[in-house]
Amino acid sequence: MSINEFFLILLGTIFVNNFVLVQFLGLCPFMGVSNKLESAIGMAAATTFVMTLASVCSYLVDHWLLSPLGLGYLRTIAFILVIAAVVQFVKMFMEKTSPLLYRVLGVFLPLITVNCAVLGVALLNTQKAHNFFESTLYGFGGAVGFSVVLILFSAMRERLAVADVPQPFKGAAIGMITAGLMSLAFMGFTGLTAH
Amino acid sequence: MFELIFQNPIASALIALVSLSLLFGAILGFAAVRYKVEGNPIVEQIDSILPQTQCGQCGYPGCKPYAQAIVDGDAINKCPPGGQSTINALADLLDIEAPRLDEEHGVEPDVKKVAFIREAECIGCTKCIQACPTDAILGAAKQMHTVIADECTGCDLCVDPCPVDCIDMIVVEPHLSRWTWELPGVKPLQLIATDKLHQGQAA
Numbered sequence: 001m002s003i004n005e006f007f008l009i010l011l012g013t014i015f016v017n018n019f020v021l022v023q024f025l026g027l028c029p030f031m032g033v034s035n036k037l038e039s040a041i042g043m044a045a046a047t048t049f050v051m052t053l054a055s056v057c058s059y060l061v062d063h064w065l066l067s068p069l070g071l072g073y074l075r076t077i078a079f080i081l082v083i084a085a086v087v088q089f090v091k092m093f094m095e096k097t098s099p100l101l102y103r104v105l106g107v108f109l110p111l112i113t114v115n116c117a118v119l120g121v122a123l124l125n126t127q128k129a130h131n132f133f134e135s136t137l138y139g140f141g142g143a144v145g146f147s148v149v150l151i152l153f154s155a156m157r158e159r160l161a162v163a164d165v166p167q168p169f170k171g172a173a174i175g176m177i178t179a180g181l182m183s184l185a186f187m188g189f190t191g192l193t194a195h
Numbered sequence: 196m197f198e199l200i201f202q203n204p205i206a207s208a209l210i211a212l213v214s215l216s217l218l219f220g221a222i223l224g225f226a227a228v229r230y231k232v233e234g235n236p237i238v239e240q241i242d243s244i245l246p247q248t249q250c251g252q253c254g255y256p257g258c259k260p261y262a263q264a265i266v267d268g269d270a271i272n273k274c275p276p277g278g279q280s281t282i283n284a285l286a287d288l289l290d291i292e293a294p295r296l297d298e299e300h301g302v303e304p305d306v307k308k309v310a311f312i313r314e315a316e317c318i319g320c321t322k323c324i325q326a327c328p329t330d331a332i333l334g335a336a337k338q339m340h341t342v343i344a345d346e347c348t349g350c351d352l353c354v355d356p357c358p359v360d361c362i363d364m365i366v367v368e369p370h371l372s373r374w375t376w377e378l379p380g381v382k383p384l385q386l387i388a389t390d391k392l393h394q395g396q397a398a
Contacts, residue, residue, distance in 0.1 A: 061215065069207045078215060085219035092223075092230040099236035104290060 009134060013141030016192050019117045020149045021183040026117030030150060031175060033108065035161075040154035042105045043112075044147030048140070050090060050112045051121055054083045055139025058122035059132060072126075079122040087113040117146060153179065238262045244284045248276040249328030250350030252301045257328065270294065275301035276350065308364040309347040310354070312340055316361035323353035323362060 019025045026047075033043040058079045066074055091109045095102045112118060121142045125135040157175055165174050242262040253273035255261040265271055271285040272294040279296055286293035310331075312323070319337040331347040334340030342353075344367075354362050367373065 065211055065215065069211055070204070071208055071211055074208055074211065078212065081212075081215055081219060085223060088223055089226050092226045095232050096230035099232070100240065100288075103237060 006137065009137050010141045010144075011192070013138055014145040014148060015186070015189045018145045018149060018186055018189075019120065019142045020146055021179075021186040022189075023120070025120040026115045026146055029108070029111050029115055030146075030153065030179070031172065032111070034150060034154035034157050034175070037151070037154050037158055039104075039108075040150050042101075043108050044150050046090075046105045046108050047112050047115065047118075047150075048143035048147055050083075050087055050109075051118050051143035051146070052136065052139045053090070054079075054086050054118050055121045055125060055142075056132075056136050057082045057086055059125055059130070059135040062122075062126050063132075075123060075126060076119075079119055083118055083122070084113055117142065149182070153182065238266050240288060241265050241285065244277075244281060244288065245274060246277045246281060246348070247329070248348040248350045250276060250348070250352060251328075252276070252350075265289075270297065272297045276348065307367045308349040308351075309344045309367055310342045310349070310351065311344075311363045311365050312342055313361045313363065314339055314341065316359050318359055320358060322356040322358065326352045326356045328352060 013019070017023060020027065020030050029043060029047070034040050061078055061082055062075060066072060066078060071078075087109055091102075091106065094109075095106070121139050125138055128134075128138075130138055153175075156178055160174055160178065169177070238259070239262075242259050245258040245262060247258050249257045251257070252275050253261045255264055261269075261274070265285070271289070271291070272282050274281055275296060279293075282296060283293045312332075317340050319334065319340060321334065321336050321340070323340060324332045324334055328350065329346055329348055331343050332340055332353065333343055342362075349364065351364055354364065
């Protein structure tokens with residue numbers, strides 16, 4: 001796999017087909033965790049780890065179990081099983097190795113389980129018929145894209161919280177409008193093609 | 196047998212899902228045992244912030260029980276010897292708002308005091324030794340008692356039990372050997388106008 005394709009996949013998932021702002025997956029943690037920058041950074045780190053791991057495990061399950069037996073229709077439920085097991089494992093591992101990190105991020109882990117971006121990555125990998133390395137990269141790139149946008153958005157929300165916003169728009173409303181404007185801005189990347 | 200599975204889609208789907216579930220169940224079961232967490236590590240972290248005076252002013256018999264109580268949901272503003280700086284450190288650790296010290300449990304001592312036994316009056320009863328939570332009093336029955344100033348935290352639990360009332364709390368004068376920088380978070384920063392505005396509110 002050439003270095004060109006490497007960067008293509010990475011740039012594609014981070015900017016052109018950003019999971020949150022272009023494909024509109026994973027909006028729940030995007031709006032919910034972006035109130036403070038520190039929790040956004042924590043959520044971004046946790047999601048990156050889980051998404052890459054889940055993407056790899058889903059690929060393995062699909063490649064070794066589902067595809068040979070022709071069980072493509074079981075992908076959704078099998079991937080959900082994989083993701084839930086991976087997240088539970090990560091939670092137990094984190095609780096043992098770093099209790100402080102667990103106390104900060106532990107509340108986000110169930111949120112990541114039901115994050116449709118994680119399931120989306122797994123299903124999109126099978127749709128695009130990625131091999132092992134491409135699946136890992138796609139999962140990692142998607143997670144990085146999610147993290148970048150989450151951190152940018154939370155930084156903006158922190159400023160919005162102290163800005164002079166009209167009363168009816170305070171809180172989630174102005175957040176949604178800002179997210180929409182960010183999404184418009186990211187549309188500018190659709191012109192970024194392989195040529 | 197495998198031909199049967201490949202030709203019979205229901206069987207293959209069933210076997211695939213069941214085996215997947217069993218595999219993940221086994222992995223998670225292993226993880227539950229291997230990564231079992233004994234006790235609550237956050238209690239130790241809270242305890243390391245508390246001042247270890249073991250004075251009981253918070254209402255608990257020592258700093259470790261108070262740390263356990265904080266984890267169980269008690270307020271973090273009950274420790275006068277720790278003062279506002281301890282409250283801020285606890286709030287930082289637990290990621291919550293830092294309240295003002297709860298005056299009901301005592302006021303923060305603005306000067307550090309240590310106990311001093313007037314040896315001429317000491318009768319050697321060991322009642323103060325039993326009361327001292329940090330073992331700062333040297334002595335034995337019918338022997339002279341004296342306070343080791345370096346170990347004394349100024350909690351004044353020894354003052355009440357003394358039958359001849361020979362223990363004084365004296366102020367520790369600032370000295371080169373004892374001087375440290377003031378801990379951050381004790382005085383709120385007053386750089387711009389809005390800092391003075393919020394002076395009355397919690398840090």
